[in-house]
Amino acid sequence: MKYLVLLYGDEKVWDEATAEQRERIMAAHEAFDRAAAERATILGGEALAPADTTTTLGPDTGSGRTVTDGPYAETVEQLGGYYLLEARDLDTVTELCQLLPDYYTLEIRPVVDLM
Amino acid sequence: MSTVDAADAVEQAWREHWGRLLALLVSRYRRLDLAEDALAEAFEAATRHWARDGVPANPPAWLLTAARRRVLDRLRAEAVHARREPVIVADEELRRREREQAADPARQEAPEVPDERLRLILLCCHPALALESSSALALRLVLGLSVADIARLFLAREATVAARITRAKRKIATAGMPFGLPPAHRLGERVDRVADVAYLAFTAGYVPGPGAQLHRVELAGEAVRLLRVTRELVGPAPLVDLTLALMCFQHARRDARQDPRTGDLVLLPDQDRSRWHHDEIDAAAGLLAPWLGEALPDRPRVRLLEALIAAEHAVAPTAADTRWDRIAAAYAELEALTASPVVRLNRAVAVAEAEGPDAGLSLLDGLEAQLGSSHRLPAVRAELLARRGDREAARTAYEAAIRLCPNDVERASLRRRADLLAAGTPR
Numbered sequence: 098m099k100y101l102v103l104l105y106g107d108e109k110v111w112d113e114a115t116a117e118q119r120e121r122i123m124a125a126h127e128a129f130d131r132a133a134a135e136r137a138t139i140l141g142g143e144a145l146a147p148a149d150t151t152t153t154l155g156p157d158t159g160s161g162r163t164v165t166d167g168p169y170a171e172t173v174e175q176l177g178g179y180y181l182l183e184a185r186d187l188d189t190v191t192e193l194c195q196l197l198p199d200y201y202t203l204e205i206r207p208v209v210d211l212m
Numbered sequence: 213m214s215t216v217d218a219a220d221a222v223e224q225a226w227r228e229h230w231g232r233l234l235a236l237l238v239s240r241y242r243r244l245d246l247a248e249d250a251l252a253e254a255f256e257a258a259t260r261h262w263a264r265d266g267v268p269a270n271p272p273a274w275l276l277t278a279a280r281r282r283v284l285d286r287l288r289a290e291a292v293h294a295r296r297e298p299v300i301v302a303d304e305e306l307r308r309r310e311r312e313q314a315a316d317p318a319r320q321e322a323p324e325v326p327d328e329r330l331r332l333i334l335l336c337c338h339p340a341l342a343l344e345s346s347s348a349l350a351l352r353l354v355l356g357l358s359v360a361d362i363a364r365l366f367l368a369r370e371a372t373v374a375a376r377i378t379r380a381k382r383k384i385a386t387a388g389m390p391f392g393l394p395p396a397h398r399l400g401e402r403v404d405r406v407a408d409v410a411y412l413a414f415t416a417g418y419v420p421g422p423g424a425q426l427h428r429v430e431l432a433g434e435a436v437r438l439l440r441v442t443r444e445l446v447g448p449a450p451l452v453d454l455t456l457a458l459m460c461f462q463h464a465r466r467d468a469r470q471d472p473r474t475g476d477l478v479l480l481p482d483q484d485r486s487r488w489h490h491d492e493i494d495a496a497a498g499l500l501a502p503w504l505g506e507a508l509p510d511r512p513r514v515r516l517l518e519a520l521i522a523a524e525h526a527v528a529p530t531a532a533d534t535r536w537d538r539i540a541a542a543y544a545e546l547e548a549l550t551a552s553p554v555v556r557l558n559r560a561v562a563v564a565e566a567e568g569p570d571a572g573l574s575l576l577d578g579l580e581a582q583l584g585s586s587h588r589l590p591a592v593r594a595e596l597l598a599r600r601g602d603r604e605a606a607r608t609a610y611e612a613a614i615r616l617c618p619n620d621v622e623r624a625s626l627r628r629r630a631d632l633l634a635a636g637t638p639r
Contacts, residue, residue: 098301098388100388184388185301185388185390186301186388186389186390186392187340187387187388187389187390188389188390188392188394188398191340192395192398205387207386207387207388210298
């Protein structure tokens with residue numbers, strides 16, 4: 098099964114982190130990468146630029162889309178990155194996600210298989 | 213074969229084999245919806261066939277064959293319509309066993325029924341499902357309760373429960389929750405979750421509701437069965453044993469809780485203790501005893517203290533013999549662990565019994581802020597005020613409790629106590 102893992106977090110944590118703390122965060126990602134390569138397949142994954150660089154386009158209800166500067170929802174926790182995984186089951190993914198940096202909130206969404 | 217005998221045989225097969233057969237169908241076809249419908253239909257068919265042709269020599273094998281046939285019919289129909297439903301993920305061990313069984317015609321003829329129930333229980337109680345969903349799902353899939361009965365238990369509408377179960381089944385398949393056993397280091401927390409699911413269903417049966425309580429209390433007993441089955445499969449574990457003990461102590465009092473003539477709620481001190489199930493109390497004590505001296509983490513420790521309190525009530529020969537000092541001590545530790553205002557309220561009652569109403573009343577100070585909307589706080593206050601002879605203040609507190617109480621049976625009970633007080637006999 099394919100899963101999209103969405104990584105949410107307070108951007109301040111990274112911005113205000115010391116070099117040592119940043120190293121720990123990176124090390125957590127590397128540990129995740131290694132374990133995920135072993136027990137699943139990483140199909141993709143990126144870190145995203147800060148949420149304030151987002152451009153949001155509203156729905157077109159007949160008069161065109163409105164363009165807004167900034168993310169759809171202004172919350173403390175913003176989407177900061179994602180992984181796309183191929184894994185056997187949900188438990189495998191949740192177990193792998195334990196390795197990711199502590200301060201993230203993680204959402205695991207199954208990808209619809211349209212085969 | 214009379215219809216009655218056949219009905220009994222179906223009932224017995226349902227109690228003994230439903231969960232196992234369903235688990236087997238799920239492991240084979242990986243479709244909860246199909247397995248559930250097919251097995252329910254097989255039991256319906258059994259009611260007709262067994263009355264006509266006699267009970268088969270091997271009822272579970274008959275039921276399994278009948279259910280399989282129905283699953284295959286459905287799968288064929290789906291293939292015709294080119295529909296594709298998501299299937300459940302199963303583990304390697306299970307696939308290997310299935311391949312072996314499929315390759316061996318003799319084992320298909322007389323299927324030995326391997327016990328897949330633990331997989332099914334853990335799946336229903338998966339932490340990615342809400343506790344309420346897990347409770348409904350486990351009662352339906354593991355024990356085979358009807359949606360109507362589950363709705364009755366939770367005081368919910370049937371359509372609501374049906375929707376909750378459907379959504380949970382869909383999530384299991386779509387999110388890829390495995391029909392498998394977790395790694396050894398995760399088994400403990402997964403089994404703890406089953407204890408929480410069972411306890412939620414159990415307490416639901418004891419929440420006062422409209423109409424007769426008896427049937428819902430019987431349904432609460434099904435939660436005991438769920439946890440007992442789990443314990444048979446995994447062996448002793450602290451949270452499971454202690455939750456089971458707690459439920460059994462409470463459930464052993466079921467027949468004495470309601471006045472058989474009037475239907476009124478009978479409070480613990482007034483219950484006829486000869487109507488308690490003392491065999492069940494002994495069994496619960498047996499579950500509790502091994503953990504008494506153990507150093508336990510907070511969660512099982514809380515459950516242990518709750519079970520200890522229930523045990524003290526259950527073993528007292530009369531209400532007057534209750535060892536309130538021990539109960540008060542257990543509540544004090546429980547309050548320290550949970551910081552719960554409800555625990556504080558119960559502790560106040562125990563302390564009042566052990567040391568007198570004034571000691572109890574002083575523990576109620578400051579609870580209004582947290583329990584202001586509950587009728588139990590003024591009800592307890594009224595009781596303690598009455599006991600120290602403060603009748604005017606007690607009357608006011610009873611009126612407040614009666615105003616706040618949402619339930620008919622309990623409100624009637626409060627009204628009786630208030631009337632007794634007015635008549636000059638507070639106890």
